[in-house]
Amino acid sequence: MSLIKGNQYFRKGDYLFALKEYEKISKDNPLYDQAQFNIQYLNKIDKKERPLVKNDVDKPLLSIVMPVFNVGPYLDASILSVLSQTVKDFELIIINDASTDDGKKIIQMYQSIDKRIKFVDLKFNTLGGAGIPSNVGIELALGEYIGFVDSDDWVNPEAFEKMLLAAEKFKAELVIADFNTFDQNSRDVSAAYDKKNWEGIPLETEINTEKYPQLYRLSPVPWRKLYRADFLKNHEICYPEGDYFYEDNPLHWFVLSAAKKVVLQDHIVSYHRMARAGQTMSSATYKLAALAQHLNTISDHLIQNYSKDQIKFDEFYDYCYRTDWVATRQEDVVTGNIIKKLFSKIYLKTQEALPPKNVRPNFKKKFDSFKDAYPDLDLTIIIPVFNCEDLINSTLDSVLKIKKIKFNIILMDDGSTDKTQKICEKYCTKHNNIHFYQQANKGAGRARNAVIPLCTGEYTYFLDADDVVSATDLENALQEAQKAKYDLHFIKYKIEFFEEKKSRDMFDADEKIWQEAIITKDNDKKIELASGLINYPWNRLIKTSLLHSENIFFGSTVVHNDIPFHWHSIISAKNIGFSNYSVCTHRKFTERNQITNISDARRLMVFEALRFTNSSIQHYSDYIKIKKTWSEFAKHIVVWAKDRVPETHMNDYEEMKSELFNNLEIEVKRNV
Structure with missing residues (x-):
């Protein structure tokens, strides 16, 4: 039987499978000599004709990327399942996303006994889910193929061998296989939830979305797939980076839209653990709005790259239709209506590029109803709040004086322990636009990020919970921005020294820039000037479409999280304005626990803020125009932070500084 099966594999070109069958035949079997002859013949075949043999002795055939964050109880099983693969020629790249459990020790233990493991230990937790650490793995990958394994899942021993055989046989850019789910509570194993979408798609042959657009309807998870590394790199495909989950949805569309050679295999690759504590799908329901932002990213991708491809667009429209569960699952009706409004905006933008043609009969009716689910707004104001019971009333009262524009306020409580929550809830009860x-305490940046996907106003404004605004000046500045169609509109501010009961106009350095910027017409010059401003988030109005399309977020760190927002918003803006209206009065305190007053080890977070910022902006064509200013800023803020880092952490400071400056190509001088 093994000889027959081996010969069948041989005729199909599946040489490794053939070898395995021949090797099962024992010496006392009459067919042993024939099997040995076949084995010798296979071993003589030129390496170029044999799959699963690396062509470059210095590089592995396969790179397996495993992002890790606080999955200690499941990590052993996941790593062991990879190390037990029948294909041996691989590297396992494990990226620890600053786990706070014993994950790092577990990884180091396995690394000490298996040289195929590459361990990347990130110093700070990155934004969002697995997207950013996975991109780190993609950049480091040396293999001809790239696969992913979730660090709380496990894979079958032959998972990657079978996918590699198919990839080599068909010269495929992408191989998709099957998976099972494992319920952590009931311990039940179930078939993949997308199995019904396999109908009509041929197996074990070369296909693509032009012929089989239903491929888009398969679950987007990356750990059921094998990617050609050069395909990903040639098409510059990676995860979108931002403070959200579900990043595999855009990746799925990026890959399938570009791939010309796809193979679908009906075998179980992975067992996906479900219903564990801390899992993405267990998240607060408002976070599902991230899927609306991903729909927007996919829409932009199709418009920019496939503007005449009706098949892709119609599949996207159907994807939007099927994803309305994001809105209906919301416990809060208003949040559900906000998400419906977001869906409507995405649909209206997409259909301007290419209207739907072959869609469900009630598609238009559904999306027409979404349009009126929530009011059209001029402005969304985001206010992160944390233990500000003595100040939040004055902040909200100052905003509620706005009369000339339509606006809403989104308050995100960052784990307050005083009466802030009750005060905010009281305002919500009284005002239907609040x-x-x-969320648990993560800092003001992450609090803002959490609700960025919920912004529906034409413009978005970020205000601190201990500051106040001039309603009239905000109205006027917004109307300026709307009239000129600015992507980014800078507004003046005032400083109040709270305890001293003194105030002043904005700082002299900003005022000097303003005098030149206000008369400048050239946007390149405005970019240069704006980048020199102090990186306050409340000194600008940003167009919400830019905020969403460019995935602009605040950083993950408690301090310096406004640096990425400052630089990313500037470099992505095509039309920048400067206003003479003074909108925000920023309160400074000497006797209050304010972020700007922190002088402890958290100041080391400046290096992560700068690293993430550079990663976010360096792919823009205008990067070269601001690189000098950006480098000078980086040097300045690093020097500024040094005096606020404890002496006990100075070695860490010097090490991080050297690494950052090398990455930014900044000369390290003794006085820096």
């Missing part, structure tokens, strides 16, 4: 959400 919405209140909560």
